[in-house]
Amino acid sequence: MAHALRGKSAIVGKGYWGLGKTPNTSPMELIAKATKNALDDAGMDLSEIDGICGGTFYHFFPTLSIAEYLGVKPTWANSDMVGGSSFMSYLVEATMAIQAGLCKNVLICYGSNAKSARDLNGLIETPQWERAYEPMVPVPGYAFTAQRYMHEYGVPKEHFGHVAISARKWAQLNPDATMQTELTMEEYLASPSVADPLTVLDCCLMSDGGAAIIVTSADRAKDYQEKPAYFLGGGNAISHREIAQAARLTTTCAAESSKRAFDMAGITTQDVDVVELYDAFTINTLLFLEDMGFVKKGEAGAFVADGNIAPGGSLPVNTNGGGLSCVHPGMYGLFCLIEAATQIRGDGGKRQIDDVNIAIAHGNGGTFSNEYTAVLGSEAAL
Template identity: 50%
Template sequence: MSGLRGNCAIAGVATFGIGETPGFDAMEAQAIAAAMALEDAGIDKSRVDGLFGAMQSEFLNTLAFSEYFGIAPTFSSNNRIGGSSFLAHVQEAMAAIEAGLCSVALITYGSVQRSLMGKLQTAVSAAWTRHETDYGPRFPVSSYALMARRHMHEFGTTREHLAHVAVSARKWAQLNPEAFARGPLSVGDVVTARSVSSPFGTLDCCLVTDGSGALVIARADIARDLKRPPVYVLGAGVAHRAKHVLGMESLTTTTAVESAARACAMARVDVADIQMLQVYDAFTINTILLLEDLGFVEKGAGGPFVAEGRIAPGGELPVNTNGGGLSCCHPGMYGLFTLIEGVRQLRGEAGERQVPGLDVALCHGVGGAFSSNATCILGTEATL
């Protein structure tokens, strides 16, 4: 496993249509992002021999996309484990590249759910599980709300703690011209917003936006000869055990503990080495749980840590520097955008929100209702 460390690098990234993209369908938007990522890397699409994706609107994503985009991959994966899929694809790409099954791969995603329907688009039916259907849950917010309530019960986490997550994300978004929600936001605004599923109000919940993204991941020797400074994949880990909350051993400790441990072991880094986090913040409880489960604070201490401004601009641990799913974008699944922002930061291309002196970043995706977790650790050449 440790032999995979640094065997490949992210050579190009791009986003397209963040916010609203009227007039495009999801496949078009995804293809535009892919072309932009290849241009960013300075490599022709004829060299792409690996393809990964998990669209919500196209079940056989890689088949449809390769046809539309005009490529013929020798390695293809449509692995779907929710919003963490794209970070799991990085792990798969590392293994495929090491095995010689491909050398230059695309990881893509596209959604125009805001323009198309104006509400959350999900690839799962209303009957997320037959065990929960009779209770009338709203997927996925009801499941995350249960986790938040349990965290409040066990550790004294408050509505204000949750609200500080949203406010910190908004402060980062205000530095990002691409972010969809950039207006002023206070703790009071979040706490008093219309209730969706207790304890969450509307501002505890992710945005509903359009948005497409793509990244080019290549064998390290290839990436070093391309246009942009390569961002190396130092480690990756995936973990899942239960699909739905009724099957989980705990509502306050997730399998992110395991995925992070695997990624850190491969990367040969400790939590103290990680300078920045990009995490999937579908709801405000996500950031608190992940700060704890990824090992940055003790269990139960996530709320106070956030309330002290420690993840906001100027804080000691920058988290979701683009604004995250709460304020930048959430086009159905957000995981790929954690990687794109991590790369932009490590390449020093984040403009006003740039965090200085970065060499190591952790990106983390969640699928379902913390049903799957995937962690990637990225680094500059200085980390090899």
């Protein structure tokens, strides 16, 4: 029996603005411009928006600030925060709110001028017992995990490099991606260390950028001008707050979130055409591919090294270039959803994959603390 939420909502508009560096532009301006692009994409008027989910890096009452800035008075809003995976959560919560009749059209949005402002002080909490060491949160936690992964499975550093190189190859097909130059293994291995074993090229970009999607009911989705990307399934899992409290280091709770999402959607990994992963660091891509069941534990590196996730490979991953080479304005999750919807709609240009009916958008919050998997599908997948 199909889950009550399966196929009940759809993304009908998507947009972003200001990717890279946009000096003298506030987070709210970035949200507003991305929202306009999403509305134009859908053929929808701002007056039709009656639900808001979203945030920035800087606002304590984000939905209040967004609503006031845009001049919208929503009947429903939500801004719970679990990091970069929040936007997958918003998609599920928007679907529930629409189904419950609390609103009709939900704007999910995000804006950050993290690169231009360079003001991250106090934004990322440092655990009480680690403050004395002044760690550059969250990099050491991911490095800790990467080191353990290399030790446990005998993974060479080059396998991390193939993740970065694959992302760069996709970025070169995306005119909106920040990094357009070729990346070689020699350049990767020569990259300066940030937190052993992670180097600069293992880490996501620091960008500015605004992003927005518009979610409506499946019944109303065809009233708008673009092909809908339907919500098929979503799954959440929480493991810990700080990596020091994780029960295990080389298996994330994406194993749980993806199972819940896949069960709701009624799919297996064999049904998936494209995967958009939250690649804040190269280790993320390797662990998520394993934990979601695309490859066995310890085998993701060899899988990536064989070219499987790069253009022309058997499993297209992060087709926009990902957080490593496209954009990462503090939180990346909404861009995963946008790219998944792009592939479903078939408007990805040179990076478009043929006949995409099932796309995964996976979000990561904290240091592998919260994982949220969303499954989008075409009309044929309903």
